[in-house]
Amino acid sequence: QVQLQQSGPGLLQPSQTLSLTCAVSGDSVSGNGAAWNWIRQSPSRGLEWLGRTYYRSKWWKSDYAGSVESRITIDADASKNQFSLRLNSVTPEDTAVYFCASGYALDFWGQGTVVTVSS
Amino acid sequence: DIVMTQSPDSLAVSLGERATINCKSSHNILYSSNNKNSLAWYQQKPGQPPKLLIYWASTRESGVPDRFSGSGSGTDFTLTISSLQAEDVAVYFCQQYLAVPLTFGGGTKVEIK
Numbered sequence: 001q002v003q004l005q006q007s008g009p010g011l012l013q014p015s016q017t018l019s020l021t022c023a024v025s026g027d028s029v030s031g032n033g034a035a036w037n038w039i040r041q042s043p044s045r046g047l048e049w050l051g052r053t054y055y056r057s058k059w060w061k062s063d064y065a066g067s068v069e070s071r072i073t074i075d076a077d078a079s080k081n082q083f084s085l086r087l088n089s090v091t092p093e094d095t096a097v098y099f100c101a102s103g104y105a106l107d108f109w110g111q112g113t114v115v116t117v118s119s
Numbered sequence: 120d121i122v123m124t125q126s127p128d129s130l131a132v133s134l135g136e137r138a139t140i141n142c143k144s145s146h147n148i149l150y151s152s153n154n155k156n157s158l159a160w161y162q163q164k165p166g167q168p169p170k171l172l173i174y175w176a177s178t179r180e181s182g183v184p185d186r187f188s189g190s191g192s193g194t195d196f197t198l199t200i201s202s203l204q205a206e207d208v209a210v211y212f213c214q215q216y217l218a219v220p221l222t223f224g225g226g227t228k229v230e231i232k
Contacts, residue, residue, distance in 0.1 A: 047221050066120075
């Protein structure tokens, strides 16, 4: 059974960088066929996929949503079996619950982190 | 981007009765490599992450009760709860995973009448 455990701060000031980590157990982040996603949820935007990272043919690859592409980095640390989200220059519009999740159909989810951006 | 449109926004059904939720995609989401539709359904209860119920439009995730079923192809899909139970009160979402960005429907809230 795959388990995803999120960690990271929940309160940020505008212009700061959001950094969250998702520790994976029960699977390998560098496993062939695996994909590791970040999604956020807010009343105004609903469920919004932010991006994913995956390991294919000896290379790490990432895909991002256009709405955040200029500010986002998702990468993985195979030695710690975890993956991370960094979102630069946050604004109050980035206030949301952030989830990590595995797969394409998203079969396993982290517990969620409430992130509030406020001065 | 592929836009996912769900209907209705909310639904009140008597215990034991059928609940039907619709989801329409703006593009055909058939995955040509396996001839299956890249459509998933999720259930979300307050304070919890979404839970995967159905993938490939009609395949139930392990452990999901068989009163939940998915159908449809191309651009039109349906989630059916054949006999609503009290524990099924939740918000339900569809999601396409054929193309990035992955996109979700706006959700359907299911309540007891």
